[in-house]
Amino acid sequence: MNNIIRIWLIVFTAIYGVSCSRVLELSDKFIDISGDGMWFVKFYAPWCAHCRRIEPIWAHVAQSLYNSHIKVAKVDCTSIKGSHHHEYNGERMKDDMVNYAVRMSQPAVQRVTQADSFGYLKETHPIFFGFVGKQQGPLWDMFIIHADKYQPHTWFYAMSHDIVKNELNPPNDSAIFVYKEEESFFFGAHPGLLEDNEALNNTLDKWINSERFGFFPKITRSNINHLMDTEKYIVIAVVSENKLSEITQTERDFKDMIEGIIRQKRKTLHSRFQFGWMGSLELANSIAMYELTVPHLLVLNSTTSHHHMPDDDPVLMTPEAVLMFLDQIHNQVAPVYGGNSWPVRVYRGLFEARTTLASMWRGNPVLTALVFGLPLGFLSLICYSVCCADILDAEEEEVAETHEKND
DSSP states (O other), rough: OOOOOOEEEEEEEOOOOOOSSSSSSEEETTOOSSSSSSEEEEEOOOOOOHHHHHHHHHHHHHTTTTSSSSEEEEEEEOOOOOOEEEEEEEOSSSHHHHHHHHHHHHHEEEEEHHHHHHHHHHHHHHHHEEEEOOOOOOHHHHHHHHHHHHHHTTEEEEHHHHHHHTTTOSSSSHHHHEEEOOOOEEOOOOHHTTTTTHHHHHHHHHHHHHHHSSOOOBOOOHHHHHHHTSSEEEEEEOOOTTTOOOOOOOHHHHHHHHHHHHHHHHHHHHHTTEEEEEEEEHHHHEEETTTOOOSEEEEEETTEEEOOOOSOGGOOOOOHHHHHHHHHTTTOOOOOOOOOSSSHHHHHHHHHHHHHHHHHHHHHHHHHHHHHHHHHHHHHHHHHHHHHHHHHHHHHHHHHHHHHHOO
């Protein structure tokens, strides 16, 4: 299992009835079951620490889905292959897992036929994508393809103009839109783009991946690579969460200030900047290759992997100062750090190794000394033996030569 919990949504049918339970314990023969609905299955190993930590969360997931048609189960095995499966790569949070299971149990594109259904979608989904118009043609075909690709991450719906005429202002022709936190954005599909399938595919893919994030999401190791695909500047408010997901009041004020900027200026900033916040100081330090203080402001260039940091103390920055800093970045006059060159990669590797070693030492110095001390001790003995053997051999040769000359 490579010490990493793998949670797959297995879609199959069962040949015999299985009654719903909170968490069903299945054997490795469960894949033979067919004909009775959908399953959300956790594959685990008893020795895996990640699996043990997620156990109580998995129980809450099962409780939340108990009255649905989705069965929640677990299997003690290393790998099982099925004809239809999706691997869950999101956050290990109950709500995220439940939403994922419910979403994957539905068709990739769901039809909306009632006018009041759109209002329900707005209330229940902070972000969703929609297709308006006739369900045919290249735009519709491409929408189906990308709905299937991004179904693990967000929702997709299809509807007529009559459904949304009082909610949106769609064009007369077919169109794709995203509804994001009480605001809608339409995909710019001009006639020339519709005639080129490859260009339409690439453009729509980038647009959906960029728009599926909220205006101020939490940035973690599981989604930062997807954010890098947006090709925007990623503005990160760096704070440090404790084990209870709490931050100090100073950090909260700074985080709220950065969020307020995108909320108020999203019309002008949305196309160029993706805002978010990060609760892991280790991840932020890995990007900056520097021991940051919190709160801090970090702007990451998703196309070049360079990053920017303000010269001023972030705590003392005002919204106006942050906007001025972002303008400098957009105009490419702000100081640039990092990148993706070979020297930077080597330095980042050394920095992460040093940071990891320091973290291990702070957590358990005795274990760290044993893990690194014993191999280094053996290596030192081997080197000493090799060097001493060469010296002794050299001395013996010199003595032998001296005796020969004396004779």
